[in-house]
Amino acid sequence: MEHLGTPWGGFELVRHPHDERSGLRAWDAADEYLLRHLAETGWDPSGTLVVLGDRWGALTTALAGHGPVQITDSFLGRTATAENLERNGRPPVTLLTTRDAPPDRIDTLLVRVPKSLSLLEDQLRRLAPAVHAGTVIVGTGMVKEIHTSTLTLFETILGPTRTSLAVRKARLILCEPDLSLPRVPSPWPLRYDLPPDAGAAAGRPVVNHAGIFSADHLDIGTRFLLQHLPQGDFRRIIDLGCGNGVVGTAAALLHPDAELLFVDESYQAVASAEETFRANATNRAGFRAANALTDAEPRSADLVLNNPPFHSHQATTDATAWQMFTGARRTLDRGGELWVIGNRHLGYHVKLRRIFGNCTTVASNPKFVLLRAVRR
DSSP states (O other): OEEEEETTEEEEEOOSSOOGGGOOOSOOHHHHHHHHHHHHTTOOOOSOEEEESOSSSHHHHHTGGGOOEEEESBHHHHHHHHHHHHHTTOOOOEEEETTSOOOSOEEEEEEEOOSOHHHHHHHHHHHGGGEEEEEEEEEEEEGGGOOHHHHHHHHHHTOOEEEOOOBTTEEEEEEOOOTTSOOOOOOOOEEEEOOTTSGGGTTOEEEEOTTOTTTTSOOHHHHHHHTTOOOSOOSEEEEETOTTSHHHHHHHHHOTTOEEEEEESBHHHHHHHHHHHHTTOOSOEEEEEOSTTTTSOTTOEEEEEEOOOOEETTEEOSHHHHHHHHHHHHHEEEEEEEEEEEEGGGOHHHHHHHHHSOOEEEEEOSSEEEEEEEOO
């Protein structure tokens, strides 16, 4: 836990899940720059304040006294915000997801620039109708996160845009509303049919909401997994880190009597997975935004399929994979199997052997390896 000093006071903030060994803070210089800018420019906090994409709740916690509405795609970020508000004795705020209807009027819009340009476009287009001539619009991010394409989106959707000087490798985006700009609906979700080499899901439609990894085509790692899905007698299957749900949907087609559970920390991903599944399969299925399998019942699955991420925003970390693997072991029934696809260099086989006591290679190519671990 570390201390963030702001013009609105000091706060003890952590990520969720909290891991002191990671050395990763719940805020960065971009958050500090934005808060300092608001204080130094005499910002008027009256009216509806919307905070979009707040990573771990630093902005929302600092400004909680002004009744902000936080909008996020991240279950982990939303949970961290709630915990940080409670930890610091801050007043309650409105926590929305990117799937919820946004406020009808926005007087201040603060945007923490996301990694995904498509998610930024989708959300700005959803929020633009609520912006008026007097709306204060300020974005923030690290220099490496803000590109010409980022500024073009602000300029095209909201109005004239400029950037601040860089301070501690962070930058602000300053935007003036232009109500003459056309209010164009978001182009998302994007739909396409899977290629012939996608195993049981070949030719099937896929739905991708904004922000989903590889939203406009089937990525090569998932393609490799689809070509080698297990054929055994599995009745309870989990697609862990489901993304657009194509892996779980393919498993449902292979195992029509199985019950499926799709899990992801992204609300956009869970919505995509449900729409993809509903368009292709009729199995019983559940869809859950969650912190991996933290809330899953022990011994409630026969098969877990997993393509773990190894980035948390701009940080490279194996913490998510480790949590997914340990959660899978707890959730699998005796004899149940975890199948993991990953880049060869990530060394997942070492972790799986430590956690499960076994690990075999199902298939491999020069870039990817498909691993199988069994719950003894």
